[in-house]
Amino acid sequence: MLALVLALAGAVSDTLTPPFVGASGQVRFAPPRIEAEIEVDGVLAEPVWQRAARLTGFSQYAPADRRPAEQETEILVWYSPTALHFGVRAKATPGTVRATLANRDRLGEEDRIEFYLGTYNDGHQALVFAVNPLGVQQDGAMAEQGRQNAGGREGTDLSPDYVYSSQGRLTPEGFEIEIRIPFKTLRYQSSDPQDWGLHIIRRVQATGHEYSWVPAIRAAPSFLGQSGTLQGLTGLRRGLVMDLNPVITARATGAPDPASPGSWRYDDAAEFGANVRWGITPNLTLNGTYNPDFSQVEADASQIITDPRRALFFAEKRPFFLEGIEQFSTPNQLIYSRQIVAPVAATKLTGKVAGTTVATMLALDGRELSRTREDNPFFAIARMQRDLGGGSRLGLVYTGRFEPGNSSQLAGIDTRVVLPGQLAVSAQLVGSVTSRLGQTVTAPLWEIDVRRAGRNFGFDATFEGISDQFVAAAGFISQPDAVSLGVRPSYTVYGKPGAFIGRATGAIRLQGRWIYDDFVSGRGLLDRQLFLTGNLAFRGGWTLDVFNWLEGFGYDHRIYRDYAVERQLGGGVVDTIAPYPGGGTITNYGSNATLVTPWVGPFQGSLGGYYGNDVNYDEWSPAKIFFVNSTVQFRPTSQLRIYGTYILSDYQRRTDGSTVSVTHIPRLRLEYQINRALFLRVVGEYQASRRDALRDDGRTDDPILIRNAAGVYQRAARRESNGMRADFLFSLQPTPGTVFFAGYGGSYRDTGRFKLADLQRTGDGFFVKGSYLFRM
Secondary structure (H helix, E strand, C coil): CHHHHHHHHHHHHHHCCCCEEHHHCCCEECCCECCCCCCCCCCCCCHHHHHCEEEECCEEEECCCCEECCCCEEEEEEECCCEEEEEEEEECCCCCCCCCCCCCCCCCCCCEEEEEEECCCCCCEEEEEEECCCCCEEEEEEECCCCCCCCCCCCCECCCCCCCEEEEEEECCEEEEEEEEEHHHCCCCCCCCEEEEEEEEEEECCCCEEEECCCCCCCCCCCHHHCEEEEEECCCCCCCCEEEEEEEEEEEEEEECCCCCCCEEEEEEEEEEEEEEEEEECCEEEEEEECCCCCCCCCCCCCCCCCCCCCCCCCCCCHHHHCCHHHHCCHHHCCCHHHCCCCCEEEEEEEEECCEEEEEEEEECCHHHCCCCCCCCEEEEEEEEEEEECCEEEEEEEEEEEECCEEEEEEEEEEEEEECCCEEEEEEEEEEEEEECCEEEEEEEEEEEEEECCCCEEEEEEEEEECCCCCCCCCCCCCCCEEEEEEEEEEEEECCCCCCEEEEEEEEEEEEEEEHHHHHCCCCCCEEEEEEEEEEEECCCCEEEEEEEEEEEECCHHHHCCEEEEEECHHHCEEEECCCCCCCEEEEEEEEEEEECCCECCEEEEEEEEEEEEEECCCCEEEEEEEEEEEEEECCCCCEEEEEEEEEEEEEECCCCCEEEEEEEEEEEEEEECCCCEEEEEEEEEEEEEECCCECCCCCCCEEEEECCCCCEEECCCEEEEEEEEEEEEEEEEECCEEEEEEEEEEEECCCCCCCCCCEEEEEEEEEEEECCEEC
16 A cells, blocks of 8 residues: 555656746746646646646745745646646645635735736836735736835736636635636737746735745845746737727716705716727737726725825726826826826727837827817827846837817936946936917926945935926826935845844935926025934834924925915005015924734724924914824625725914814725625715914914905905715626626715714715626
């Protein structure tokens, strides 16, 4: 009997291929091409898996790199003529695997395996496929711009959704996952054979650790530039790549009827739209859309404006604009498709030709967005990037928005050069030309960024400027009309394996900011800032970020162009003083700390708070600020998810301690995941805000006047608003592109802060959306 067992064991071992051990530098391999089709069920039992390439020898990547992984992970790789297959066998301590029926793309608190697939093998862009132990998917794209985050790599844009299959299951030893990615889903090179880049990361929630198959260095100038390689891929067959995605939406929006008090009026509409995708070649894709749906199935979460000079950013959500979004990425986000507000139709061509990434888009926007409301604004967008080798690249960008009498165009060049010694230099130079009713204005934008990434010592310096006349009509500029110069040295230390503190980073940042015209004219700084920051990664996945500031903010007259002061003279005479007499420099100092917890039973959360001195921008005077941003998650079962957030912003005058403004925003989201494709969601958000009557605080204390749209000065009187928003959604989404949504959203006004006893409905809406992906 023993001889038989040994013989069988020997026979099995003979069929297994030798592993490629990442920790030993064996990160280049040729996966076998096998003519086979299998059922993706999460069970790696088919004989084909014994012939797959085996990837083992993972190393720790976070919190400290270049250490052996505490838990074993084995990845199996093979491909058929039509698809790439991954199998995962991961060991874990019993009871520690974090896996639920999470909603798609919401795996931030789950154990997961992430595959970074660089189909162009250029070292700076990749498609990302992540799966949790139950097979729930998260996908997106990464296009490196040289701005690594605290995780040692740049963030993944999770907006795109790709069609692929995955299933997983828990086992006594850990978990197994099976993944099939059709070549129809991918864009890749046209050569045969070809090589692809491959990074694999395993995230373990119980410890907060990340393991990497490639022994990657966190301090390297590029994460994707350290990828392993899938070699010699040949005979890839996608067949005809033609996706047709018709979309039907219907909505009814209601509001009180002003002509009939107490009655309610509804406006309804139904629309048809369609998206089409044609894979002209493996590396060139043509997309088109007619009347694209915004796909906003939940209202954007409210944000608080802490600096009126900065614009708020909201992510793109429309499927057509998400396809190939990584190829349109630029420094300073000069391409932001949400500027195309209500497109009638659009088309784009994306791909890579002769080592150059090409992305072009043409779009016709709605007439209501034009100056005359009778013409359709036309957008033309182009982005090209050329690989220079070693992680370096060169890029060009062009955008234009045109309508009769108005046009805005920009063109620019950007580059990133990786030098010896873990040094990277990025630069960008852009010019805009804007014409309005026969008058033409040109203006520049520039940036240069130098970074040195080291295991212990790091350094970055940035010098950037944006003219007050610069216009990015198809982009998003957070803070225009500014020049800034900043330097930031940092130092990182690592604890021993198992230590209470796994990694600690401290940094100092010095930054100065000018108004653009002041800089050009040689006048002094507007703002001077000193930041002391720290990041601690603790054993078990706890993290703490600390931020301390000391700054002097100069008076920014641009904010107060419509301000004046109402002065009381003798005999009851009222005089208006304009411009607003604010001035001087306000000195601020304070601290911020954010604690993020791992999962403790069914709970996980974060708590962040600011306290200190800041600017009261409403009156241009010193203020004390107290700011809270907290979240908590509760998952009592694998199907039920409850998310709670609370934001508090409280500004008090330093002169007398009175409240200038206070805002409370609690938000609660409940989701029940019936299965991977079907779920219910209810969202409730309450916003209570109060602002005092404004005065010329700390100077004359006279009332402030603000000029309205008609050019008339009005007192900035005390105001208060208390309202609630509720959203309900039923969602069926078996695959990306095939969806059915039915939802309701209502807005309510409260009679007092958090009274909730007599809510008055101010608006509501019903919507239905259905779409189906026909894949040929």
